[in-house]
Amino acid sequence: MGYLYLLTGSRDASLEVFQNAAVVVLEYAKLDEIENFRAWSREVVRRQALLYLRKESTQRKHCRTLAPELIDAVSEVFVSNPSNIREAQVFEDCFKKLTENQKRMIDLRYGSGFSFDRIAMIIHSSAAAIQRSLSRIREQLRGCIQRRLAEEQL
Amino acid sequence: MSETGEEDLVARFFNHELSSEEQLRLAERLSLSPIDQERFASFMQIESELLRCAANRKLAGHPTLNAFDSAFDDEQSDWQYDETHVTLNRAPRVPKRWLPGWWAGAASAIAGIVFLSFVMLQRADSQASATELFRKLEYVSNQRLDRVYKLERFVRRGETVTRVEGELRCRGTDSFVAVFPGAVVGGGDGQYWCVTKLGLAFRVNSLSEVTDRHAQLELGWLEALLSDSDAGLALSTAKVLSLIRIHGYEISREQGDFASDGSGDEGLVCRLPNQSRLPHTIRIRAERATQEILSMDLDWGAGQRPRAADLLSIKLSSIGNLPAEEFQMEHYLPRQ
Numbered sequence: 001m002g003y004l005y006l007l008t009g010s011r012d013a014s015l016e017v018f019q020n021a022a023v024v025v026l027e028y029a030k031l032d033e034i035e036n037f038r039a040w041s042r043e044v045v046r047r048q049a050l051l052y053l054r055k056e057s058t059q060r061k062h063c064r065t066l067a068p069e070l071i072d073a074v075s076e077v078f079v080s081n082p083s084n085i086r087e088a089q090v091f092e093d094c095f096k097k098l099t100e101n102q103k104r105m106i107d108l109r110y111g112s113g114f115s116f117d118r119i120a121m122i123i124h125s126s127a128a129a130i131q132r133s134l135s136r137i138r139e140q141l142r143g144c145i146q147r148r149l150a151e152e153q154l
Numbered sequence: 155m156s157e158t159g160e161e162d163l164v165a166r167f168f169n170h171e172l173s174s175e176e177q178l179r180l181a182e183r184l185s186l187s188p189i190d191q192e193r194f195a196s197f198m199q200i201e202s203e204l205l206r207c208a209a210n211r212k213l214a215g216h217p218t219l220n221a222f223d224s225a226f227d228d229e230q231s232d233w234q235y236d237e238t239h240v241t242l243n244r245a246p247r248v249p250k251r252w253l254p255g256w257w258a259g260a261a262s263a264i265a266g267i268v269f270l271s272f273v274m275l276q277r278a279d280s281q282a283s284a285t286e287l288f289r290k291l292e293y294v295s296n297q298r299l300d301r302v303y304k305l306e307r308f309v310r311r312g313e314t315v316t317r318v319e320g321e322l323r324c325r326g327t328d329s330f331v332a333v334f335p336g337a338v339v340g341g342g343d344g345q346y347w348c349v350t351k352l353g354l355a356f357r358v359n360s361l362s363e364v365t366d367r368h369a370q371l372e373l374g375w376l377e378a379l380l381s382d383s384d385a386g387l388a389l390s391t392a393k394v395l396s397l398i399r400i401h402g403y404e405i406s407r408e409q410g411d412f413a414s415d416g417s418g419d420e421g422l423v424c425r426l427p428n429q430s431r432l433p434h435t436i437r438i439r440a441e442r443a444t445q446e447i448l449s450m451d452l453d454w455g456a457g458q459r460p461r462a463a464d465l466l467s468i469k470l471s472s473i474g475n476l477p478a479e480e481f482q483m484e485h486y487l488p489r490q
Contacts (some may be wrong), residue, residue, distance in 0.1 A: 004201025009170060062185070067177040072185035077194050087196075091203040105464050111208035131169045138168060 003078040007049050008072065010113065027144040045076045086152075087145055094144035102137050109134060164194050168201060240348065274308045284407045290445045293397065398436060408437070418442050439481055 004014035053071065066074075080104050098106070101123075108119045109130075116127040123130075163180040166172055171178060183190045398405065408421035424436040435453040 002198045002200070002205060005201055005205055006168060006198065008160035040293075063160070067174060070177040071183040074194070074198075076183060077191050078198065080191075087199055088203055091207070095203075095207055106204055106208050109208075110204045116237060131171065135165050135169055138197060138200055138204075139165065141204075142196055145196075145200070 002154065003074070004045070004049055007053060007066065007074065013052065015047050017052045021045040042079050044116070046079055051073070088113050090148045093148065094141050097144065098137065098140070102133070105130065105133060106137065118125065164190065164197055167196055259469045284422060287407065287420065287445075288395075288398070288405050288424075290449060291422070291440050348467075401426055403436065419448055 004017050007016065008014050021041070050071065053066070058059070095103075105119065105123070108114045108122060109116075116130045119125075119130045120127045125133075163172065163176055163183065166176070167180055184194055403424035403426045405422055405424050408423050419439050420442050421440070422438045424438070428434075428435055433453055435451075437449075437451040437453075439448045439450075441448055
């Protein structure tokens with residue numbers, strides 16, 4: 001979902017593409033035995049995402065545009081880097097350590113899909129400050145996850 | 155790539171801040187540097203987990219609900235509902251101010267004014283409290299529908315999805331019938347397909363085969379609707395709530411039943427007099443803690459509808475004690 005979200009910039013669009021991909025996966029999965037199901041399904045998701053972006057760029061519904069080169073590079077990263085289940089588990093613990101304000105910001109941004117401007121209005125701040133805060137939150141979570149994983153390896 | 159400052163293209167990308175040139179620079183780095191790739195993948199996973207986490211928190215209810223409350227409080231406009239873009243006018247808030255007391259000679263007049271203000275405040279607060287409760291009920295109901303609508307689209311496109319002994323199967327059917335909060339039910343030729351909110355899909359021939367309590371409730375509801383020839387009578391909780399909102403029912407609170415530990419239910423009475431095509435009174439009972447709707451009584455008035463008697467007391471039973479896991483589309487993907 002993270003991959004789809006960053007390509008489309010919209011939670012709803014991400015779900016839409018994900019569902020399209022899920023339907024394709026289910027349709028084809030029942031027809032054939034797929035050898036490397038995980039890799040194959042990731043490729044389905046990637047193609048569905050690209051299909052969506054092509055459609056959107058012609059319809060101009062979403063103004064956010066990504067350079068085709070970047071879409072390719074991001075997709076390459078997505079396909080070649082399977083999500084790490086242990087990281088996902090550790091994420092939960094790291095998330096709990098965030099402050100209530102940080103969690104609220106995440107709720108507004110990722111849960112409600114509000115724009116930076118709208119969040120800024122709600123919590124009496126500026127859009128730039130919200131962007132910086134979210135950036136710091138991501139870094140904080142990433143740092144926490146890496147620390148925890150490194151500790152486990154010791 | 156530096157991990158801080160302006161050169162941190164990865165972090166800035168996730169903030170949607172990159173210019174076209176910077177996008178190309180990032181693309182180049184991602185294609186050349188395994189370290190950047192790794193870092194990008196790590197961020198992508200965090201993005202994914204943040205989305206999942208926020209969605210779960212939202213479904214769990216309170217934190218986001220509070221955030222929504224704040225959002226509504228901060229907005230000067232009326233409440234907006236995404237589903238239908240219909241607005242509900244908020245009851246005017248009367249500012250609470252102390253009245254000046256230096257007019258000793260007019261004490262009795264002031265006392266009268268204070269009394270009247272108090273009554274008006276109480277009334278406005280009561281009205282605001284009723285509309286607030288209504289909004290929360292609708293929010294919780296819509297949260298359920300959100301999940302179900304997504305599933306509905308999914309099922310419509312992929313036709314019916316069934317999980318038989320752990321195996322997922324798709325099969326076509328044109329007889330998809332209805333969607334209700336918490337469950338998707340398709341039926342036809344005397345058979346039903348259920349997809350519970352936990353992603354368990356199964357096919358049954360009759361209600362007696364269904365052991366899942368929640369599915370029983372939903373199927374019972376479906377049967378009641380199917381047995382009614384008038385399709386217009388098919389009202390789900392969400393539809394009833396929309397009805398109240400769209401037609402501007404007057405909403406007031408009703409005394410709830412509380413246990414000694416503070417748990418219990420609370421109620422709303424929604425009235426719309428002088429309407430022949432709509433129920434003139436709708437009573438809603440909801441669980442106090444979860445705002446889960448327990449029952450809805452629709453009073454259409456005597457003789458106004460041929461099947462009014464059947465609908466006098468539609469009981470939409472509560473979701474009950476389902477396990478806490480939330481529905482996720484991922485459940486439909488077969489595991490490797």
